[in-house]
Amino acid sequence: MTARKERAAQEAVIQNLRAEGQALQKRLATVVSEYGVYLKKSNGVSELVRSEVMNSQNTTTVTVPKTASKDAMIIPTNNAMDAVILVLIDGMSHMVHDELYSNNGGAKTAMRLRAVVREKLAAVLPAIARSGQYQIVIKTFACLKRLRERFIARKLPIPGLRSLTFHFTEFTKVSPFYDFVNTGDENQVSVRISENLKLHMASGQCKHIFFCAAGSPRYHDTLNRHLAQKEKVTIVTGSVVDENIRRLGLRTISFANVFKASRLNYGVIDTTTKPTSIKAPAELITPKLSSTSVTAVPTKGLTSVSLVAKEVDAPPLPSPLPTQARYGLVPINLARQRLDFRMQIPTPAELQAYKERSKVLELCIDFHLHGNCIASDCMLSHGSPLSPEVYNVLEYKALGTPCSKGSECRSLDCINAHVCQKEECARAGGRAALCGLTDAMHHVDPHVAEWVVGYDDAVQSDSPAQGDVISIAGPRVDGGGSAASWTTRLDELLS
Template identity: 30%
Template sequence: MASSHVLVLIDGHSHPFLNKQLNYGKMSAATLLREAVDEFLPTVSHVPSEYRLVVRIYADLASLNYGAGANSPPTVDASSSIASRPLASFAAEFSCPEPFFDFTDVGSREAVESKIEGMYAVAVQDPACKHILLGAWEKPTYISMLQLHRENAAKVTLIETNRMGPGVSLLLSERHLPYTTATFPNVFRRPSQKDRATAHHAGIESAEETMKIKQETGSLRLDIRSIFSELFATTTAPQPLPAARQPTQVDNPPRFRLPPQANPGYVPVNKNGERLDVYMRQPTKEQFAAYQRRVAQTGKPCNEFYLHPPCENENCPYDHSPTDGDIRYVHIWIVKSTPCTDGSRCRRANCSFGHVCQKHGCRKNVDKARECNMKDFHAVDPVYVEWVPEDAGYAMKAS
């Protein structure tokens, strides 16, 4: 089965290579990774004996320093190009020997997330891709990605690293994510006793402490600082919605505290019962420019095809061609910047349109706020309180 392939998808920041890999000769890191994968895959029943191994590693080399100690985070010095030169050589040497091995410098941490998310979304749906070895952690984007594609969990193995610890098992268990894990000790740094996703985002030192907090409080409502506290969020019946309010200028709007990831079957609401959205980082200028170039070449992307497939319009005038993570992200952002016709009463979990303005400019510039497509939502309190069950007919019944 020559077309069959296995994808190894790595975030170079969350999954650093062993320091000694930098000092070995050419092909060392690539060879050791191939050997580790070849040794592991016979344990996966659905992978054929013949397959093509595709490796995609993404990183921002300017902010990555593998010279840090095994128990320390990478050193960040975005102003120094000198620090990134050894890694640039390492990346080039890693990519050269194998035709389908690529270690790519994408220029920013945001771009790394976007690339990983885009590649993963395509691979999990690709029947030619027989298995995915995923090395990506710490970011809410990746947790959301695993939740979104949980039905494909049998096709995915999570590669452990020193950024992981007991929190991995806790997260997978609490969110009912049936993913398996594997350790490649000759390639990536070993798992530590602390999970950095837990410690950094939630301030929780161990899985035991997390469970203790859960037992003492019963449940936790989401704090945007925390990936893990969302795991324990309660779901209650929606409260009656307040009377419609007139949009007002907010000179000092409340700090955004939107959920970092979706909760399938539920929608997020604020203290007033008004529908909110999952937080989206505003795309960079580079991402917007890439999107505009793509639209100029292929036309506007089809919302149905990309956001709610399939598109059943045989004569659809919009673009259906393959896209990458950056283009898809900007497309989602643009649609999310279009107001939902059901407004704050919307209870459709898969609604692609916006229910709260997430543009930074509107909070600082009155003129921009007046011109914003989402100006009718500027008075909506952007502080998440709870999840409520979805109800596609709720808006119509409540009106």
């Protein structure tokens, strides 16, 4: 009898909880519906203001709602014929610093962006910067649902989707020319940014584009098609390292007080005052190796780089290793073994730049690639940031050292090898002479099966972590040649 009463009481509690849950769901649906109406009204007003400003021939002022800070309250709007300085932002690859997502961070983000763009513009287009006859237009694209998932996966301090929405709403209030688009689909982010890039590259009124996007083959393809207008574009580094974009040789800078940077971007130098020379696209994809390769010459336990004449007869071997990074994720195969990104052989110009930089003292890989060196008695060179050319060679050399965690590694900041990419070993069907990687690293399935959440060494312990599965790739990720045809002599560089 007592048991029946207890069961009845428990069932009553469950029924009450269900009723409460249903009531909460109804309230939530009402709030979501009302918020949708609010967004529609807000967007309509924003479009109306933008239309009025663009049609105005005189300088006027736009009053920003009280939620924005005092510095952003009065914004000059320019004549319709003023120059347009476009800032394209991929919110998935270029995330702002965590503290900017709290309180009134949206307005602060917008003002920081405006300030740094003005500063960089003075170096790129000094005449336009001095005249003041220009308008900064910022277009940000992101999938808020996926962005929130990444915050949760990495245990970053973000309350939720509502906070992200509020952040970007405050961002757009600072100026009628600052827009945010929630694409709803992550794939649409790169599509919209690429199309906007094409549109404004063809526009005579748009004088310069700060390109804050990475991680999609579309970006590389679109930029590559516009290399004839290379002076019109500046690449801004962010949370994702895009090796393909970096090899285009475009002017590269960072907005350090706005965007979080990957440790692999710490070596990027500001090239606004001294643009990197641009190579022909064909040379970027397939370096000319018929007359030059590399050899490593041991000197007092260190490795130096020199150029050696050598004919390359063997064709490159295919490699399905990935070429594009995904923010906060690392690639693994079906056996849950960590994979590396496919690397390209350094060009002769990059090797020469490396020789010049390291001729006095060998460069410290930990300091320049990983962001810090813990050796108190380190005798290697730390010094100033590396040029992109030198950085590429040093990054390539780092793959000659096996990761101590091996295939279990899930570190986002790891600079060492988890898979052997040497062509000599691939042709031998296993570990070749002088290869410094482990036997196990020569028998790893290089096909990507999943992208799992990685951990940041700055906030996690050194213990291996498996990571949580985010998505499962359907088809295999296939690519071109094995690191653009590595030669036996070059393999010695990694030994």
